[in-house]
Amino acid sequence: MNAAPHDLLLLAEGDDVLIAVRDLEPGAHRASTGSTVVVGEAVALGHKVAVRDIAAGERITRCRMPIGSATAPIATGAWVHTHNLASDYLPTFAHRGGAR
Amino acid sequence: MTGPVLGYPRRDGRVGIRDVAVVVYLVECARQVAEAIATGPDVHPIGFGGCYPSAYAQEMLERLCTHPNVGAVALVSLGCEGFDRERLADVVAASGRPVTTLVIQRLGGTRATVAAGRAWIAEVRGRRAARTAPLGLSDLVVGTICGGSDGTSGITANPVVGRAVDRLVAAGGTAVFEETGELIGCEHHMAQRAVTPELGVEIVARVAKAADYYTAMGHGSFAPGNAEGGLTTLEEKSLGAYSKSGSGPIHGVVTPGQLVPTRGLYLLDVVPEGTPRWGYPNINDNAEIAELVACGAHLVLFTTGRGSVVGSAISPVVKVCANPETYRRMGDDMDVDAGRILEGRAGIDDVADELLALVLATAAGAPTASEELGHQEFVLTYKSSEPTGPACLPMAR
Numbered sequence: 001m002n003a004a005p006h007d008l009l010l011l012a013e014g015d016d017v018l019i020a021v022r023d024l025e026p027g028a029h030r031a032s033t034g035s036t037v038v039v040g041e042a043v044a045l046g047h048k049v050a051v052r053d054i055a056a057g058e059r060i061t062r063c064r065m066p067i068g069s070a071t072a073p074i075a076t077g078a079w080v081h082t083h084n085l086a087s088d089y090l091p092t093f094a095h096r097g098g099a100r
Numbered sequence: 101m102t103g104p105v106l107g108y109p110r111r112d113g114r115v116g117i118r119d120v121a122v123v124v125y126l127v128e129c130a131r132q133v134a135e136a137i138a139t140g141p142d143v144h145p146i147g148f149g150g151c152y153p154s155a156y157a158q159e160m161l162e163r164l165c166t167h168p169n170v171g172a173v174a175l176v177s178l179g180c181e182g183f184d185r186e187r188l189a190d191v192v193a194a195s196g197r198p199v200t201t202l203v204i205q206r207l208g209g210t211r212a213t214v215a216a217g218r219a220w221i222a223e224v225r226g227r228r229a230a231r232t233a234p235l236g237l238s239d240l241v242v243g244t245i246c247g248g249s250d251g252t253s254g255i256t257a258n259p260v261v262g263r264a265v266d267r268l269v270a271a272g273g274t275a276v277f278e279e280t281g282e283l284i285g286c287e288h289h290m291a292q293r294a295v296t297p298e299l300g301v302e303i304v305a306r307v308a309k310a311a312d313y314y315t316a317m318g319h320g321s322f323a324p325g326n327a328e329g330g331l332t333t334l335e336e337k338s339l340g341a342y343s344k345s346g347s348g349p350i351h352g353v354v355t356p357g358q359l360v361p362t363r364g365l366y367l368l369d370v371v372p373e374g375t376p377r378w379g380y381p382n383i384n385d386n387a388e389i390a391e392l393v394a395c396g397a398h399l400v401l402f403t404t405g406r407g408s409v410v411g412s413a414i415s416p417v418v419k420v421c422a423n424p425e426t427y428r429r430m431g432d433d434m435d436v437d438a439g440r441i442l443e444g445r446a447g448i449d450d451v452a453d454e455l456l457a458l459v460l461a462t463a464a465g466a467p468t469a470s471e472e473l474g475h476q477e478f479v480l481t482y483k484s485s486e487p488t489g490p491a492c493l494p495m496a497r
Binding site for chain 2: 004005009011019020021044045046047048062063065066067068080081082085086087088089090
């Protein structure tokens with residue numbers, strides 16, 4: 001039973017990403033900010049979606065701290081992961097088949 | 101809880117929360133014999149597999165065999181390995197603990213050594229210490245670690261541990277959080293929390309060293325499961341891990357096997373100095389738990405999102421589960437359900453209260469989930485480590 005009043009959590013004011021607090025189907029979802037975000041694809045618990053349109057090369061912040069830079073343009077509501085976000089330090093390793 | 105928490109008094113003034121007899125193999129060739137000796141309750145095998153001398157392994161085993169949770173030590177040597185068993189036995193004897201050295205080649209092989217070892221263990225366990233020393237939060241050294249992290253770790257379990265760490269340190273206790281290589285990206289924020297500017301400079305330099313080290317390895321502290329759980333980059337994983345350290349001042353930096361010199365909050369730097377020589381700083385979570393314990397940790401708070409099951413040979417591991425789905429799937433292995441926060445069923449403070457109560461209950465002797473399930477993981481590998489200096493330990497002056 002999930003009693004959370006929202007599907008997407010903003011961890012800190014000004015963050016670029018929202019966190020899915022349950023597995024989400026594509027469609028409109030409530031964010032902890034009060035707004036509704038249209039999520040473009042299925043997003044699993046703990047994964048991130050963009051809170052705004054992000055250009056390639058922009059730094060992305062979570063909890064007010066940078067977690068890397070966008071490697072492609074990211075639309076509001078799009079899943080943010082290894083296909084469009086890369087570390088500014090060391091590359092991410094994933095099993096064959098990707099990090100999904 | 102009624103009455104004071106009681107622990108095992110040790111001659112160095114520290115108080116143990118467990119009374120483990122360790123059976124220590126000094127080379128892999130002696131491990132099977134050590135494990136055959138370590139059969140009774142609270143008799144656990146630990147050891148070092150290498151045949152060639154290692155100053156790091158020597159230091160680690162000296163700290164671990166004189167840890168407050170250890171009450172007796174049996175060393176098991178094949179006979180021809182490089183480990184300095186005499187020095188280790190001397191250090192243990194000087195601590196006031198019963199110690200014996202069983203050399204397989206001298207005793208006549210497996211059967212004779214196992215029989216001699218079991219007889220010795222039975223004899224010393226017959227005169228075990230009792231829980232007579234009162235202890236509170238201010239007497240405890242608590243290690244924190246995360247393993248099997250996912251996108252929920254940094255939202256639920258890690259902030260819960262951070263809140264508990266803040267309260268523990270405010271109560272006069274001590275916490276050790278790990279580790280430089282898993283805090284890449286947080287170095288400047290950490291530096292601002294350092295109690296002196298010199299310590300802040302050290303923290304930034306030590307994280308830079310870790311980034312260089314992992315770059316040379318070709319791979320940071322990031323497992324495929326982390327990405328599957330929603331963590332995209334090393335610095336995102338770091339950010340979650342970092343929240344285990346709470347929000348208070350950072351009092352110093354220690355390295356593996358270096359006892360924390362005062363009460364307060366310490367960062368454990370697990371990354372060796374100089375050019376990488378021995379491979380990854382720690383090959384898995386268990387190696388890091390051993391290092392936290394060697395720094396004096398009485399117990400270890402272990403946060404997990406994907407779901408870890410491990411315990412430890414010397415200090416109880418308290419498992420704080422970040423992900424509500426993992427908790428439903430693997431609840432038997434978990435001590436605290438922090439995923440309730442994600443589902444709006446509890447707040448961070450509620451779960452932190454629960455965790456601190458559990459820390460005291462564990463200190464009083466209540467078994468953790470991993471203890472009940474018999475987990476006694478222990479890993480010690482080749483590595484180098486140098487104790488930190490005055491700039492890293494401003495409180496010890």
